[in-house]
Amino acid sequence: MSEVQARVENGVAVLTLHRPERRNAFTKRMGAALGEYYRAFDADDAVRAIVLTGTPPAFCAGADLGGAADTFAAPADADFSASPVSPPTFELRKPVIAAMNGHAIGIGFTLAMQADIRLVADDASYAVPQVRFGMVPDAMAHWTIQHLAGAAVAADVLLTGRKLDGAEVVRLGLASRSLPAAEVLPAAMTMAHDIATYVAPMSAALCKKLLWDTARHGYGPEQVAALETELHHRVMGTPDAAEGVRAYLAHREPQWSARLSEQWQHGGSTQ
Numbered sequence: 001m002s003e004v005q006a007r008v009e010n011g012v013a014v015l016t017l018h019r020p021e022r023r024n025a026f027t028k029r030m031g032a033a034l035g036e037y038y039r040a041f042d043a044d045d046a047v048r049a050i051v052l053t054g055t056p057p058a059f060c061a062g063a064d065l066g067g068a069a070d071t072f073a074a075p076a077d078a079d080f081s082a083s084p085v086s087p088p089t090f091e092l093r094k095p096v097i098a099a100m101n102g103h104a105i106g107i108g109f110t111l112a113m114q115a116d117i118r119l120v121a122d123d124a125s126y127a128v129p130q131v132r133f134g135m136v137p138d139a140m141a142h143w144t145i146q147h148l149a150g151a152a153v154a155a156d157v158l159l160t161g162r163k164l165d166g167a168e169v170v171r172l173g174l175a176s177r178s179l180p181a182a183e184v185l186p187a188a189m190t191m192a193h194d195i196a197t198y199v200a201p202m203s204a205a206l207c208k209k210l211l212w213d214t215a216r217h218g219y220g221p222e223q224v225a226a227l228e229t230e231l232h233h234r235v236m237g238t239p240d241a242a243e244g245v246r247a248y249l250a251h252r253e254p255q256w257s258a259r260l261s262e263q264w265q266h267g268g269s270t271q
Contacts, residue, residue: 011196023061031084048196053099060108093205099188110139121181129161149173
C-alpha cells in the first residue's frame with residue numbers, strides 16, 4: 001500500500017502518512033509522494049484546504065531507525081537534501097493544517113512546523129532529537145521554529161532534543177490546540193471544512209503568502225502596510241468581494257468564483 005494515502009472530501013484534501021507497522025516513520029518514498037500530492041492539490045481548484053495526519057497511533061515517528069548504526073550513514077545519493085519534501089507546505093496557496101494525532105519525532109515534527117496551523121495530542125510525545133543522534137535538525141526547523149516561537153524556544157527545542165507533551169507544545173507557541181488523540185483529526189477536519197466553505201480561496205492564498213513572505217523576507221510594518229494595500233487593490237471590486245457580503249447578509253454559504261489555477265499569475269505576488 002502507498003506510504004501516503006490521499007482522499008478529498010467537500011473541498012478538503014486529507015493526506016495520511018501510512019506506515020503503521022513502523023509508526024509512520026519517514027522514508028524517501030514518503031517524502032516524494034507528499035511533494036507530488038502537494039503540487040497536485042495546490043493546482044486543483046476543488047481543493048480549498050489540506051490536512052496532513054498519520055495513521056494512528058502515531059503522526060510520524062521520524063527517521064526509520066531500522067538501519068541501526070547505519071541509519072545515518074553518509075548518503076549515497078548525490079541529490080540528498082535535509083529538506084526532502086518539495087515544495088514545503090508554506091509555499092502552497094492552500095491553508096495546510098497538521099493534525100498531529102500522535103507521536104511526532106524528528107522530521108515528523110519538523111515537517112509539521114511548515115504547516116499553517118497545528119493541532120496536537122495531549123499525551124503524545126513530540127521532539128526534535130537529532131542532536132542526540134549525532135545529527136542536525138532538518139526540514140528548515142532552524143528557521144520555522146524561530147519564526148513560530150522565537151529564538152529562545154528554538155534553542156530549547158533544537159539544542160536539547162528533549163521530549164514535549166501536547167500541552168507544552170501549545171505553551172511554547174508551536175501549536176494552536178492540544179486535544180485527546182482521538183479528537184485531533186476531527187477537530188482539524190472541522191477547521192478545514194470551515195475554511196473550504198467560508199473563506200474565499202484567493203483571499204486565503206494571498207493572506208497566506210503575505211504571512212510567510214513577511215517571515216521569509218523580514219518585512220517591516222511599513223512594507224506590510226504597502227503590501228496589504230496592494231492586495232486590497234487586487235481583491236476589491238471582484239465578484240468574490242461582493243459575494244462574501246451577500247452571503248453573510250443572507251445567512252447562506254458563499255459561492256466563490258475565483259480560480260487560483262487561472263487567476264493567480266495576475267495577483268499572486270507580494271514582492
